[in-house]
Amino acid sequence: MRQFFASVMMGLMSLSVADVAQAQNTPLRLEITDGVIEPLPVAVPNFIPDSPEATELAVEIARLVAADLTGTGLFREIPSSAFISQISSFDTPVKYADWKAINAQALITGGVSVSGDRLTVRFRGHDVFAEGELGEGLQFNGTTAGWRRMAHKVADAIYSRITGETGYFDSRVVYVSESGDKANRRKRLAVMDYDGANVQYLTNSASIVLAPRFSPTGDRVLYTSYESGFPQIHVLDIGKVQRRILSADDGIMSFAPRFAPDGRTVVYSQSQGGNTDLYRMDIASGQRNRLTSAPSIETAPSYSPDGSQIVFESDRSGSQQLYVMGANGGDARRISFGKGRYGTPVWSPRGDLVAFTKQSNGRFHIGVMRTDGSEERLLTSSFLDEGPTWSPNGRVIMFTRHTQGANGRATLYSVDITGRNLKPVRTPDGASDPAWSPLQ
Amino acid sequence: MNHMTKAIWVVAALGLSACSNATGWDDGSAGGAGANGGPGGVGLGAGASDPRSVAYFQQTVGDRVLFAVDRTDLGSDAQSILAAQAVWLKANPEYAITIEGHADEQGTGAYNLALGAERANSARDYLISNGVGSGRIKVVSFGKERPLEICSAESCYAKNRRAVTVIAGGFTS
Numbered sequence: 001m002r003q004f005f006a007s008v009m010m011g012l013m014s015l016s017v018a019d020v021a022q023a024q025n026t027p028l029r030l031e032i033t034d035g036v037i038e039p040l041p042v043a044v045p046n047f048i049p050d051s052p053e054a055t056e057l058a059v060e061i062a063r064l065v066a067a068d069l070t071g072t073g074l075f076r077e078i079p080s081s082a083f084i085s086q087i088s089s090f091d092t093p094v095k096y097a098d099w100k101a102i103n104a105q106a107l108i109t110g111g112v113s114v115s116g117d118r119l120t121v122r123f124r125g126h127d128v129f130a131e132g133e134l135g136e137g138l139q140f141n142g143t144t145a146g147w148r149r150m151a152h153k154v155a156d157a158i159y160s161r162i163t164g165e166t167g168y169f170d171s172r173v174v175y176v177s178e179s180g181d182k183a184n185r186r187k188r189l190a191v192m193d194y195d196g197a198n199v200q201y202l203t204n205s206a207s208i209v210l211a212p213r214f215s216p217t218g219d220r221v222l223y224t225s226y227e228s229g230f231p232q233i234h235v236l237d238i239g240k241v242q243r244r245i246l247s248a249d250d251g252i253m254s255f256a257p258r259f260a261p262d263g264r265t266v267v268y269s270q271s272q273g274g275n276t277d278l279y280r281m282d283i284a285s286g287q288r289n290r291l292t293s294a295p296s297i298e299t300a301p302s303y304s305p306d307g308s309q310i311v312f313e314s315d316r317s318g319s320q321q322l323y324v325m326g327a328n329g330g331d332a333r334r335i336s337f338g339k340g341r342y343g344t345p346v347w348s349p350r351g352d353l354v355a356f357t358k359q360s361n362g363r364f365h366i367g368v369m370r371t372d373g374s375e376e377r378l379l380t381s382s383f384l385d386e387g388p389t390w391s392p393n394g395r396v397i398m399f400t401r402h403t404q405g406a407n408g409r410a411t412l413y414s415v416d417i418t419g420r421n422l423k424p425v426r427t428p429d430g431a432s433d434p435a436w437s438p439l440q
Numbered sequence: 441m442n443h444m445t446k447a448i449w450v451v452a453a454l455g456l457s458a459c460s461n462a463t464g465w466d467d468g469s470a471g472g473a474g475a476n477g478g479p480g481g482v483g484l485g486a487g488a489s490d491p492r493s494v495a496y497f498q499q500t501v502g503d504r505v506l507f508a509v510d511r512t513d514l515g516s517d518a519q520s521i522l523a524a525q526a527v528w529l530k531a532n533p534e535y536a537i538t539i540e541g542h543a544d545e546q547g548t549g550a551y552n553l554a555l556g557a558e559r560a561n562s563a564r565d566y567l568i569s570n571g572v573g574s575g576r577i578k579v580v581s582f583g584k585e586r587p588l589e590i591c592s593a594e595s596c597y598a599k600n601r602r603a604v605t606v607i608a609g610g611f612t613s
Contacts (some may be wrong), residue, residue, distance in 0.1 A: 182590040208585055211549060229538075230580050231553065251578050253557055256550040269550065271581065274512070274561025276554035297554040313551065320551055343548035357548050383592070386548045402545070404592035433549070 028106060028127040028134060028162060037420065039076035040105050040162070042069060043128075045087045046080075047110035047121070057144065058112040061121060061151040065108060068155035068169040071195070072396075073421035078104050090122060096131045104128050108158055119144045123154050125161055134161045148197055149440070156439070168391040169194060172437040173398065174212040174221050174238075177201065178410055178430035185430075189223060191238060194391075194436070196426040202236060203243075211387075211433045215259045218437040222246075222257040222266060233257045233268055235283065246281065254279075256299050260327070261307040267291070269299040278312060278329070291329035302346045302354075303327065304371070311335070311345040311354050311371070322356060324371065335373030344387050347371070348394045349438075353417070355388035355397050366399045368417055379419040387432070392439040398425065400432040492532060494607045501528045505563060507601040509544075512558040514566055522563055525605055526570035533576075538608045539563050541581040542588075544597035549583060556581030563603040578608070 044066040049058035069075040085098035090111030099107050110123035120141050125134030138157055140150045149170055156167030177190040177199075186205035189212055192198055202221070203209055210231070212223040221236045225245075231253045233246040246266065247254040257268035266281045278291040278298045292298040296316035303310055311324050317334065320341040325332035336342040340360030347354055351371070358365040358378065364385045369376040384402040391397070391414075398414045401424075410432040412425040425431075488495040497503060502525070505518035514522065529535065541560030543552035560579035568574050589596035 183587055185585065208582075210553075210585075230578075251580075253553070253581060255553050269554065271554060271557035274558040274564075274579070276557060297551060297558070299550040299554050300548070313548075315551075320548075343551050359547070384545065406590045408545075408590070408592060 028130060029164065039070075039074055041078050041103055042066075042075045042106040042108065043078045043083065043099060043102070043104035044069070044108045045083065047112045047123070048087060048090045050111060050113040054112045054114040057114060057119065057147055058110075061112060061147060061154070062108075062110060064148060064151035065110075065123075065155045065158070068152060068195070069158065071423075072159070073416060074163070075106075078102055090124075094126055096126070096128055099126070099128045106134065106158070106162060108154075110154065114144060117144050118142075119147055119150065121147075121150045121154060123157075125158050134158070148193060152193070165395065166393045166439060168393045168396065168436075168439060170440045171392050172218070172440070173389075173412075173425075173434050174202075174214060174437070175412060175427070175434040176209055176212065176432045177427065178432055179205070182406060182408055187432075189221070189236070190427075190431075191221075192427070199428055202238065202241060211256060211435075213258045213435045214437045216261050216263045216438060218440065220259075220263075221435075222259060224255040224257065231255045233266070246283065246286075256301065258302055260303050261305055267301040267303065267310060269301070278310070280327075280329075289329070291325070292332075300344050304347045305349055305351045309347075311347055313343045313345060320359075322354065322373070335369070335371070336376075337373060338376055346388055346390060348390050349392060350394040353394070355390060355417075357386040357388065357399075366397060366415065368397075377419065379415050379417065380413070380422060385413075387434070389434050389436045391436055396421075398434045398436060400434065402432075497525070497528050497532075497605075497607060501525055503606070504602045504604040506598060507559055507603070509546075509597075509601070510555070512555065512562050514562055518563075519566065522566040523570055526567050526572050529567065529572045529576070536576045536578070536608045538578045538580055538606045539567075540586075540604045540606055541579065542586060542600055542602050542604070543584045544600040545584045545587060545592065546597065547584065553581050553583035556583050559601070559603045563605065567605075 044062050046062045047058040049055045066077045070077050082102045084101055085095045087109050105128060107126040107128050113120045122139045124137040127134050140153055142150050152169035155169045159167040171194045172191055173194055174191045176187045178185050178187055180186040187209050188205040189202040189209050191200050208226040210224040212221045214221055219238060223234055224231050225234050233254050234243050235246055236243045253271040255269055257266050264283055268279055269276050270279050275295055276297045276299055277293055278301050280289045280291055294316050296314055298312055298314045301310050301312040308327055309324055310327055313320050314323050320343050321334055322336040322342045322345045323332040323334050340358050342356050342358050344357045345354045353368045354371055355368050358367050363381050365378040366380045366385050366388050367378040382401055383404045386400055388397045388399045396414050396416055398412055400410050401413045402408055402410050410430045412431045412434050414425055415422040488499045490496055502521040505521050539560040541556030543555045560581055564577050564579050587600045589599045
């Protein structure tokens with residue numbers, strides 16, 4: 001246990017807000033690397049509506065931008081009650097002294113116009129202490145129904161300008177929505193915004209569905225369904241809500257599918273004669289190659305972002321451990337060597353880390369390690385955490401947390417790869433098996 | 441399906457241009473016919489007193505065998521139950537069976553599916569070695585999806601690590 005806390009603490013140390021007390025005229029920059037953990041103070045006054053119809057959205061959009069930013073744990077919002085200046089017009093020059101006085105490092109101003117169902121959002125980021133704008137102002141045009149996406153795009157732009165990293169707010173999560181008794185759980189696929197808004201159901205709950213995974217472009221989802229009575233892999237086009245079965249061999253179980261970065265190839269597990277191995281399938285032709293042929297369990301494969309390697313789990317050593325092999329199969333090298341069992345490896349979108357589930361001393365952890373197995377860090381600990389998925393920028397991990405007992409329930413959680421900012425993701429029902437989309 | 445939510449995104453820059461993409465997300469749900477993965481089987485036959493009945497197979501012969509933690513091999517209790525199942529199945533050749541393999545909740549999803557498949561296959565192999573025709577047997581794994589007992593303790597886990605022989609169809613009783 002002591003080792004676990006030590007590694008979490010190391011994780012905490014590796015995040016920082018650099019130069020919070022920066023010198024005047026130094027460009028505002030929040031380095032997510034190492035050091036202090038002081039959220040950057042940001043002021044997000046309500047955006048300015050250009051007509052009475054825009055009043056409500058002008059408030060909602062500003063609130064959502066602020067929620068996205070503070071939700072990262074990297075920003076702290078200054079309450080409007082502390083404001084000295086009010087922003088009354090989008091184009092009036094900002095009185096920086098008034099925002100310096102309340103120690104706002106960043107200020108976000110915006111304007112909103114509504115015409116019928118058309119919505120236009122303009123915004124500017126301000127570096128208060130440098131007394132200048134953070135990049136150019138931007139304008140987004142869309143529909144009023146899509147206001148949340150526009151707010152997320154504003155927040156992504158601000159996040160990106162301040163941290164130098166791409167954002168992840170305009171993204172979605174596909175997951176398994178759960179209801180009913182633990183012994184007969186009803187499961188159906190659902191997709192939602194990354195923050196839990198706009199839930200839509202993609203299947204009904206007549207058959208068990210498991211482990212959905214987005215395609216690299218976010219338009220299709222692979223998942224496992226018991227529709228035939230046996231677990232088999234299906235692919236679903238989200239926009240059209242059209243589904244088809246990929247592996248239709250009668251009585252052969254296939255599961256744990258994941259797209260290759262090319263979006264045309266799927267790697268997955270197939271069980272035959274009780275033995276589970278890894279296979280690869282070309283979606284268009286249906287042509288299959290067997291990648292492993294060991295008497296042990298080989299499952300949970302995940303491609304490296306360049307498509308050249310696959311990380312997977314195997315119990316060939318006698319217990320569940322992580323291995324890396326070339327995308328064409330062949331020799332695999334073990335990368336997990338700590339005490340306990342390791343499963344569900346997922347290669348990070350940056351290619352630098354592998355996230356995993358670890359079982360040790362009756363507890364479950366979500367952790368990350370470098371792709372050679374070094375620098376293992378555990379980020380969480382609970383009765384049962386499993387199944388990490390990466391935010392599109394590789395900074396945040398979402399996973400499933402199960403509570404124990406007869407009334408046990410599954411909930412989605414997210415945590416920074418530093419181990420900070422652990423929090424539940426709100427969903428209408430129980431939820432498991434999340435998979436994060438690419439940035440839209 | 442609701443096409444009204446389709447949004448076309450246009451991003452114009454006041455100064456520099458910024459790129460965007462266009463993605464619409466429709467409402468709606470797909471139909472999903474098909475059986476749920478719960479225990480199936482038929483309820484044919486008379487009561488458990490009739491040795492040819494499915495109820496007799498389930499209750500007197502014993503339709504399930506249990507496994508130790510993370511194990512897929514058959515203990516001596518499991519072997520005697522499967523031997524008795526084989527005798528019954530050979531005496532009742534009109535039935536096909538599906539062996540359902542299960543795991544307890546202490547494990548990750550895909551691994552438990554694979555583990556359940558191995559357990560079901562251990563039972564299958566034993567039945568075949570005792571003379572049951574392989575063409576009558578299908579195997580399926582439910583991993584940790586369908587626990588029988590729902591507490592989070594070994595007393596429940598021990599009953600959930602199981603392979604259940606489900607009588608999948610028959611023509612007479």
